[in-house]
Amino acid sequence: MKAKNFLVGMMWPLLSGAFGLALWEGLVKGFGVPVFLLPAPTDVAETIVAKWSYLLSQLAITVMAAGLGLIMSVALGLVAGAAIAGSRLVDRLLTPWLVVAHAIPKVVIAPLFLVWFGFGLQSEMFFVVAFTFFPVIVNTVTGLKSADPEQLLMVRAMGASRLQVLHKIQFPNALPSICAGIKLAVSLAPVGAVIGEFVASNAGLGHLLIRAVGDTDTSLAFAAVTVFSIFGVLLWRAAEWVERLVLPWHPSQRETLMLRDATT
Amino acid sequence: MVGGAIRLERVEKTYGGAGGVQAIAPLSVEMRAGEAVSIVGPSGCGKSTLMRLIAGLDAPTRGTISIGSTPVDGPVPDIGIVFQRDLLLEWRSVMGNVMLPAEIKRLAGLEVRAGELLKELDVAGFAGAYPWQLSGGMRQRVAIARALLTKPALLFLDEPFSALDALTRDQMNVLLQRLQTTQHVTTLLITHSIAEAIFCADRVLVMSGRPGAILDDIRVPFDRPRRLAVRETPDFTAIGRRIREHFEKAGVLVG
Numbered sequence: 001m002k003a004k005n006f007l008v009g010m011m012w013p014l015l016s017g018a019f020g021l022a023l024w025e026g027l028v029k030g031f032g033v034p035v036f037l038l039p040a041p042t043d044v045a046e047t048i049v050a051k052w053s054y055l056l057s058q059l060a061i062t063v064m065a066a067g068l069g070l071i072m073s074v075a076l077g078l079v080a081g082a083a084i085a086g087s088r089l090v091d092r093l094l095t096p097w098l099v100v101a102h103a104i105p106k107v108v109i110a111p112l113f114l115v116w117f118g119f120g121l122q123s124e125m126f127f128v129v130a131f132t133f134f135p136v137i138v139n140t141v142t143g144l145k146s147a148d149p150e151q152l153l154m155v156r157a158m159g160a161s162r163l164q165v166l167h168k169i170q171f172p173n174a175l176p177s178i179c180a181g182i183k184l185a186v187s188l189a190p191v192g193a194v195i196g197e198f199v200a201s202n203a204g205l206g207h208l209l210i211r212a213v214g215d216t217d218t219s220l221a222f223a224a225v226t227v228f229s230i231f232g233v234l235l236w237r238a239a240e241w242v243e244r245l246v247l248p249w250h251p252s253q254r255e256t257l258m259l260r261d262a263t264t
Numbered sequence: 265m266v267g268g269a270i271r272l273e274r275v276e277k278t279y280g281g282a283g284g285v286q287a288i289a290p291l292s293v294e295m296r297a298g299e300a301v302s303i304v305g306p307s308g309c310g311k312s313t314l315m316r317l318i319a320g321l322d323a324p325t326r327g328t329i330s331i332g333s334t335p336v337d338g339p340v341p342d343i344g345i346v347f348q349r350d351l352l353l354e355w356r357s358v359m360g361n362v363m364l365p366a367e368i369k370r371l372a373g374l375e376v377r378a379g380e381l382l383k384e385l386d387v388a389g390f391a392g393a394y395p396w397q398l399s400g401g402m403r404q405r406v407a408i409a410r411a412l413l414t415k416p417a418l419l420f421l422d423e424p425f426s427a428l429d430a431l432t433r434d435q436m437n438v439l440l441q442r443l444q445t446t447q448h449v450t451t452l453l454i455t456h457s458i459a460e461a462i463f464c465a466d467r468v469l470v471m472s473g474r475p476g477a478i479l480d481d482i483r484v485p486f487d488r489p490r491r492l493a494v495r496e497t498p499d500f501t502a503i504g505r506r507i508r509e510h511f512e513k514a515g516v517l518v519g
Contacts, residue, residue, distance in 0.1 A: 148351065150347060150349060150351055151351050151353070153321065154345065154347065154351050155364070155368060156321065156339060157319050157321055157339055157340075157343065157345055158341070158364070158365045158368045158369065159339055159341040159368060159369060160368045164368055168353075168364065168367065168368065169353070172353065172355045172356075173353075173355075175355070247355075248394075249354050249355045249356075249394045249396070250354075250355075251396075254396065
């Protein structure tokens, strides 16, 4: 029954996708559009199959930059977020800097990263951090500050220390918000990595894309974009899966079984 | 363990310094260990302030509070509080919620007691469930189990049943007075309901509107365990009338 519902649910998006691709293929072939202008889906598929291992090796570099940057960003965001939420002084000192840093268009400072951190992975990584730290910090701060005042009073009455309050109440209470921040960061990290590669790298999908466009190898450019998109979707799915593991109690993750209907 | 009688001597609370709002007028009261006391009064009479003072979460402007021979001058660890909202932690199972005070106070070996309390409160079958899977009455039972886990000297209930429907509330009243007997815990119940105040207590303190002062101190003579039918006896209604007359005189109730 479940499998059948799943198939029915998937049918319309699949049909819509197939129709779009067929239309694209038909128009390109029908009007004889040259492949360097717009390759047909079958051309892109052929390129992906032919250059499979090359594409994967470039993807690995992008994944590495995005992953390392993301880890740094989450660590930075959690620590800075906890400091801001825990101290008014830190809040007042740090928040203006964060707001200004976030307001600077990231693409504009990419060349500066090249100057500061040199060509290659390091620049890319810091670029990913610049792209992703803000949602993590903002959501961490919001989450930690939004604990129920009465729950805080209750554990204080039990004699909880400040660290216990953070550990037992504030942090678990902030987890849904932190997860939301990390999910945003996860969707931004590959974008940051690719833009970093446009500017400051001679490897990775971003660099491959720039080079393919320069060579008017549009099929390869489309192949890179396709691989990149699939990676983005998989990364998002992985983030959702982790969220489900971490927050089984949250309204967004609850299964339908309501015990109370079966009892009292 | 602090334990022992709870003594308030000329306790007074004013918020906002001299000329501020006086929440509690000078008030003296003594509760024996193991006694079940209800405080009934109109909204804003300082009942919850009184709770915060006894729990040591707030300091009185004047006067002294002591539990046993120990003066209260900071959060009292030996007190279990049940609030109007159950305040269960949504990310913890029922058992995890009940065990919270043990974790905070770093007390080991209370799992068995937690299980027994859940059983006594008729929610043993839900130890592994999340709070959202329970009804309002069941959630409040879990909150009571949590408050009783570390065998506190005082169980403080701040309008614990006011959010429940009438039937569930009656059921919880029966349960509470059963617990008072089995757990031998001094109980201070704050409520708006006159019937609940009488049913669950050995003594009812009637409080006036702000600033809170004690208008009457009534002994409740009924034997335990009590059944809900006791509420229909002439003695019970007489006590109810006596309380109501205080509120009518104060203009809180128009009869």
